[in-house]
Amino acid sequence: MSSVAMTPDRERLLELAREKGASLSRLSEMIGRNAAYLQQFIKRGTPKKLEEGDRRRLAQFFGIDEGEIGGSTGKENSYASTSAGSESSYVEVPRLDIGASAGPGALPSGEAPFDAFRFSRRWLSEQGLANAQLSAITVEGDSMEPLLNDGDEILVDRAPRPFRDGIHVVRVGDTLMVKRVASAGAGQVSLLSQNLAYPPVNVAAEDVEIIGRVVWKGGRI
CATH class of the missing domain: 1.10.260.40 (lambda repressor-like DNA-binding domains)
Structure with a gap:
């Protein structure tokens, strides 16, 4: 060649x-x-x-x-110089072929984009996401109901930021999941479910990889 x-x-x-x-x-x-x-x-x-x-x-x-x-x-x-209908005033957010378990846990099947959502730059800015590193993945399971339902798609901001309590996509071992994550003191964090049928799980902070913060959801009504 x-x-x-x-x-x-x-x-x-x-x-x-x-x-x-x-x-x-x-x-x-x-x-x-x-x-x-x-x-x-x-x-x-x-x-x-x-x-x-x-x-x-x-x-x-x-x-x-x-x-x-x-x-x-x-x-x-630049955003300031684009018209509302121009192509460059939109951002395409990759949809990744993985699911984040909202139940007992699931293994990721890969991180190759297979599609994309298109969002207005203005809307992203209004949501405080102008500098976000976004990707979209699917919720699997019912432990985050009624906040997040099985099949909902969520936007995950992977931009490095100081940790604060909130809903995150995390990896524990080989398991990817979406949970409310809260500091539990003594080097531990709590993985909390919205569905009260699932008890809190405390794990060592060093064993949890924060993939990103969940900043938006979409799903069928």
Whole structure:
């Protein structure tokens, strides 16, 4: 396979993929392309430049400015300069193919985006989520009812923040779950369910990985 000189946008895209632990084939599929698309873009220079929609989805997935991977920069990409109906005034939040148990626990099946929700940048800003690192996953089980129901989709903010009590997606061992997490003192935290049929569980804080804070939910009525 012939190769081309690595341009800054290609180098940056390859660097971002490595930092995220995402393969080029998975990223290609995420933006609706064949699995070899981004590999060919980086190694063979085909296409010479990513299409606007592809750049936008990748930039939103990585949480970067489009200019880092070949798009325009500056005012034309800022929220203040976009019209309410323009494409750049929306953010696509990846839907991940995993479920967070609201019951006894479930193993994650992977973290590859299979789809995306689109949210207005203005709405995100109004919710205090302008700088959030969002992804959407599905609630499984009934332990968080009536607040979160089986099948609800939740937005999880993975941005690093100081811990505070609230509803989080956490990993304990190999189990991913959504619970209300509260400090319990003496190096422990309590994993609390909304459904009173499930008793609180105290675990050592060092055994709990906080994946992100739940900031929004959606589901059928």
